[in-house]
Amino acid sequence: MDDFVRENDPALRKVAREISVPFAKEHRELLQEMRTFLLNSQDTTLCKRYELRRGVGLAAPQLGKSVQLLTIYTSDEEGNQVDLQLANPKIVKQSEELIYLASGEGCLSVNRPVYGLVPRSATIEVEASIQSGKAFRGTFEGFTSIVLQHEIDHLQGILFYDRINKENPFHLLGNPCAKPVRDLQ
Known part of the structure; x- marks a missing residue:
């Protein structure tokens, strides 16, 4: 997991291909x-020992694998653990209400600060x-919604900063009433 595909690699701009289910061994x-990697990146001791950047989500294209796989490991606003490994995810519903991280988003494939607000739907249904091949359907809000949208974007060849208003990075496109959610701590 040392070799993340960096933002200038064309692999991050490709739409990843769907995979068959149940998942192949690979x-x-x-x-x-x-x-x-996500679990280790959230352990302070392991982070220091292996010089890891903290992560809460990861998509296969970030590792040079152009397949529709993602994993997230974080907690929601109530402190409940969210541990998902998904294939071929699609957002089938999304709220008009927008939210954003007040400090902006970051990415394991973008090794530099990027300033600006990234508007995201407050609630999404995915x-x-x-892995078993079973269908999954879930509704997510707040921080978890942001993380999932970020990772699903990777599967579509979109990087988070593509969604930042280019003329005014701290102005939200489409909805000036968007509200901030908690930031990653």
Whole structure:
């Protein structure tokens, strides 16, 4: 997990291909490695030892794998653990209400600060597949919604800063009433 594809790599701008379910062995192993990286990146001791940047989500294209796989490991606003490994995720519903991270978003593939607000839907409904091949449908709000939208964007060849208002990075496009949510701590 040392070699993240960096933002200037054309691989990050491609639409990833869907995979078949249940997951092939290589996809199960890739997701497990991705999840392990996220867990390790949230452990202060391991972060220092291995010089890891903290992450809460990861998409396969960030590792040079152009397949529709993502994993997130974070907590929601109530402190509940959110641990998902999804294939072929699609946002099937989204709220008109917008939210953003007050400090802006970051990305493991973007190794520099990028300033500006990234408007995201406050609530999304996602359909996907899980490793067993079963269909998954879930509704997500707040921070978890932002993380999922960020990772699903990676699967579509979109980087978070593509969504920042180019003329005025701290002005939200489309909805000046968007509200901030908690930032990653």
